Amino acid sequence: xxxxxSNIKAHLVKGKKKIPIDARYGSRHSLLVRLLDVNPFVGNTxxxxxxxxxxxxxxxxxxxRLVSExxxxxxxxxxxxxxxxxxxxxLFFESKIVKLQDAFLNLPLILAHKDKIxxxxxxxxxxxxxxxxxxxxxxxxxxxxxxxxxxxxxxAIQKAIIDTEGKKFMHYLDDKxxxxxxxxxxxxxxxxERHGFYFxxxxxxxxxxxxxxxxxxxxPRGYAGDSEMMRMIYSNDYEGESTFSKLxxxxxxxxxxxxxxxxxxxIIAKTLTNIQNNYSDxxxxxxxxxxxxxxxxxxxKDILLSPEDSEKYHFTLLDxxxxxxxxxxxxxxxxxxxxxxxxxxxxxNASVRTMVATRQLAKKWGQFHFLYxxxxxxxxxxxxxxxxxxxxxQLLKPGGEMLIGNFHISNPSRYYMEYWNxxxxxxxxxxxxxDLLRDVPSEKKSIFFEDTGCQMFLHVKKxxxxx
Amino acid sequence: xxxxxxxxRRSGKERRPGKDRRKSDDSKPRFLxxxxxxxxxxxxxxxxxxxxxxxxxxxxxxxxxNGFLKSYGLSDDIVHAIxxxxxxxxxxxxxxxxxxSPENRVIVDVYIGESIITVEVTNPVDxxxxxxxxxxxxxxxxxxxxxxxxxxxxxxxxxxxKKALHDKExxxxxxxxxxxxxxxxxxxxxxxNILNVSAVSNLEGAFxx
Ligand SMILES: C[S@@+](CC[C@H](N)C(=O)[O-])C[C@H]1O[C@@H](n2cnc3c(N)ncnc32)[C@H](O)[C@@H]1O
Numbered sequence: 232x233x234x235x236x237s238n239i240k241a242h243l244v245k246g247k248k249k250i251p252i253d254a255r256y257g258s259r260h261s262l263l264v265r266l267l268d269v270n271p272f273v274g275n276t277x278x279x280x281x282x283x284x285x286x287x288x289x290x291x292x293x294x295x296r297l298v299s300e301x302x303x304x305x306x307x308x309x310x311x312x313x314x315x316x317x318x319x320x321x322l323f324f325e326s327k328i329v330k331l332q333d334a335f336l337n338l339p340l341i342l343a344h345k346d347k348i349x350x351x352x353x354x355x356x357x358x359x360x361x362x363x364x365x366x367x368x369x370x371x372x373x374x375x376x377x378x379x380x381x382x383x384x385x386x387a388i389q390k391a392i393i394d395t396e397g398k399k400f401m402h403y404l405d406d407k408x409x410x411x412x413x414x415x416x417x418x419x420x421x422x423x424e425r426h427g428f429y430f431x432x433x434x435x436x437x438x439x440x441x442x443x444x445x446x447x448x449x450x451p452r453g454y455a456g457d458s459e460m461m462r463m464i465y466s467n468d469y470e471g472e473s474t475f476s477k478l479x480x481x482x483x484x485x486x487x488x489x490x491x492x493x494x495x496x497x498i499i500a501k502t503l504t505n506i507q508n509n510y511s512d513x514x515x516x517x518x519x520x521x522x523x524x525x526x527x528x529x530x531x532k533d534i535l536l537s538p539e540d541s542e543k544y545h546f547t548l549l550d551x552x553x554x555x556x557x558x559x560x561x562x563x564x565x566x567x568x569x570x571x572x573x574x575x576x577x578x579x580n581a582s583v584r585t586m587v588a589t590r591q592l593a594k595k596w597g598q599f600h601f602l603y604x605x606x607x608x609x610x611x612x613x614x615x616x617x618x619x620x621x622x623x624x625q626l627l628k629p630g631g632e633m634l635i636g637n638f639h640i641s642n643p644s645r646y647y648m649e650y651w652n653x654x655x656x657x658x659x660x661x662x663x664x665x666d667l668l669r670d671v672p673s674e675k676k677s678i679f680f681e682d683t684g685c686q687m688f689l690h691v692k693k694x695x696x697x698x
Numbered sequence: 699x700x701x702x703x704x705x706x707r708r709s710g711k712e713r714r715p716g717k718d719r720r721k722s723d724d725s726k727p728r729f730l731x732x733x734x735x736x737x738x739x740x741x742x743x744x745x746x747x748x749x750x751x752x753x754x755x756x757x758x759x760x761x762x763x764n765g766f767l768k769s770y771g772l773s774d775d776i777v778h779a780i781x782x783x784x785x786x787x788x789x790x791x792x793x794x795x796x797x798x799s800p801e802n803r804v805i806v807d808v809y810i811g812e813s814i815i816t817v818e819v820t821n822p823v824d825x826x827x828x829x830x831x832x833x834x835x836x837x838x839x840x841x842x843x844x845x846x847x848x849x850x851x852x853x854x855x856x857x858x859x860k861k862a863l864h865d866k867e868x869x870x871x872x873x874x875x876x877x878x879x880x881x882x883x884x885x886x887x888x889x890x891n892i893l894n895v896s897a898v899s900n901l902e903g904a905f906x907x
Contacts, residue, residue: 333859337852344848420900421880428846454839551835582835585828588887610842612884614818614896619886655845657882 238265243295243310244280254283254310259320260331262310263303275299277313286326292317347422348429355414356433359407363437366400370475389474397478404482411646427650438651441479442470447652455654456606458527458555464489465496465529483652488644491685495605495636498681498688500533502634506601507543517545517575521599521626523583524607525550527558531566541572547596549579549586556580583607584615587622598628605636608664609656616657617667624671627693635689637664642685664689743770749788749804751797756785763808770810776904780815783879783897784808786871787819790895794830795821815904818896823887831887834895837872838883847876 238253241264250266257263262281281292293315299308316331370392377388415423431438431448438444443463447455463470467484469477483489507518522528525548535541546563550556556578567574579596589595602623608616623633640658648654661678664687668676675692745766749755763784767777784806791804807818823831841850854873875881881897888894 329859334856336859337855340855341852419902424846424848428849450843453836453843455843582832584835584884584886585831588889588891590889610839612816612882612896612898613814614816614894614898615884615886618888618894649845653843653845655842 239283239285241281241283243278243297244282245276245278249282250278254281255306256319256323257303257309259318260312260316262319263306264297264308264310265305266307281310283322285323288326290322290326290328292328344425345429347425349422349426352414352426352429355410356430360433360437362403362407363434366403367437367440367475370396370400370478371473374473374475389477392474393469393477397474400478401482401485408647411650415646415650423646423649427653430650431653434651437479440471440473440476441483442476443480443483444652447648447654452552452554454552454610455652456526456610457552458558461492461526461529461606464492467493483647486644486647487683487685488638488642488648491638491642491681491683492606494681494683495686495688496530496533499530499603499605499634502690503534503601503603506632510600513543518543518601519545519547519597519599519628521547521549521596521602523549523602523604523623525559526552526555526606528562531559531562535566535570535574538570538572541567541570541574545575545577547577547579547599549581549583551580551582553580583611583619583622587618592622593625596626598631599626600628600631601633602626602631603634603636608635608637609658612657613663613667617670620667621671624673624691624693629693630674630695632690632692635691636686637689638685639680639687644685659687661687744807744809747806747808749791749806751792751795751802751804753792755804756788756792759788759806760785763806766808771905772810772815773904776815776899776901779879779881780808780817780899783817783875783881783899784819786875786879787817787895787897790871791819791821791893794823794827794893796824796827797822810901813901815899815901816896817881817899818894820888820892820894823891823893827893831885831893834872834885837869838885841873841876841883847873847880851877 238255241252241254243250243252243264250268252267253265255263276297278295278297279293281295283290283292293312295310295312297308297310300306303309318329318331321327321329373392374389377385380388415426418426438448443460446457446460446463451457463480464484467481467489469481471477471480503520510518528548531546534544548556548559550559560576560578563574563576586592604623608619611619620635623635627633637659638656640660642648642656642658645656645658648656664678665676668689668691671691672694673691674694675690677690678687679690680687745763747759747762749759760781764777764781767780772780788804788806795804796802802822804819804821807816807820809816809818841847844850851873854870858870872883875883875897879897879899881899883895883897885893885895
């Protein structure tokens, strides 16, 4: 029933009196009302309560005030709530009394969450917050000074500031990261979590200045590592509204963890072309490649460099996120246009968590010469990672190879990612990574690292003859 | 400016020394289908519990798993947390499982490894469960998107306070696993449509002193 449009029986309460009215949804937090008896009220009148009946239910709401509003057709005015403020949309559509003040229910819990924060950490955070305020003010003041300059002059001035004081600020942030690492060195997992929460509460305004940190914290697509965050990591630019924002953006992007992501992109292209070289006699068949959790498939640009390259491959790109797949498709189309070639790509929108259920997946999708999976295993716990790896193995042709990335437990950017970015990964040691393969009868398996040492790759070659 | 690639503060090859604080205890009670393997590495142990699709079973499984965890020398806190995780996951299994034939059950496996304890709960599902699994996928990513599960917990409480009366699912169970149970949730659906929901907890400081 559409209660928004229709009148509902209700009565106002004033002392012992019940005043019958017709009420209608006026806005999310107000009602339009018509008094059914002679109108004894002029101007603002307060009532101790309102009782509404609909859908077989009776809802008692608290103190309210009738505000006369002559412009509202046929109604005597608008009722607003003066103590507890109700969400009338929820009331009319879901028959549920929800108060704006409900947001405060958790207040004692959240305030108490700071009780176990260590003094040394409080000191660290307070000093950092003070310093960042000072830096931000200074950079903002400088921005204001040259704000009226023509665009190209402005850019040049900003670059000069970034190259001088900006660099010093980045050094300062580096030192503070080292200090963070010392302060939290002995923390348990639970202490890291609690202190991370406290840290972000204290530094929220600074975090919001950096486009990447804002996104990793807010996770608008419901998960960390979406294609927009990946774009920022790959482009590694000074993005942001102000000089301070630009510096707060660039600093995390220069960390080894981010560099490792850029490195792995190159490794994919290199490994893929090396393996493809062993299949030179494949034509007219294409070299079949599967990317699991492909995101926006930025590496396509590194792989497809000539019209001949486009001829060689048949890609299948899989991701849980439709937007990421659309971006990947747009990228492939653009590369195709640039190269004047048609690139064969299939897109699969699926989650690896449920794809394992598909019986005989290899029959459905075919088998692949090479498959790779970057930025996914960092989120899978061992039972799931093991199951997914087993399925991926079945998707390889005999003699096919796969490359799986996972951040190593020693990632030096770990605390930066966790405390500043609210970005938590499932880290592994080499043994733990290798152990995921314990049920897989591969011909060759090895682990190697990219240059920063943050990230390792499990390289597996399937037996030439299937058992 | 410092070099772009900073030094690896803790070398990739550095290992934490294996922690083996477990005492050998011959008086440990024996559990049906308990598999205790002695290796060079610290002892591993596991228990498998088979649960009939019946809500009354939860109490029995709670008691059995509780006994198993205690006998292993785990602290009361962690025993309490893991027992809560197990019962939440069984509830989830009973709620979303499809039990068409008598052999369809909920199966609970608990593995105590060197550094983690894993609870895996499996049950059959079918296509009718898939919309729930998509929600589960999102919910798990959302919960794990917070470094501090406390944040997911308070956000969820806020939502629950606002939820419509007819909405049966508070979604608090999963959040409790992360927050009170201190565990990392994950799931997959295996071949033959077996849903496997797991919770992995850290064993640091988990043993009685
Ligand atoms: C960190 S990004 C990596 C993207 C790309 N591989 C790269 O390296 O640029 C992680 C990607 O994994 C995808 N993803 C996360 N969980 C997934 C799942 N269960 N199934 C399929 N894709 C998933 C996300 O949608 C996201 O696009």
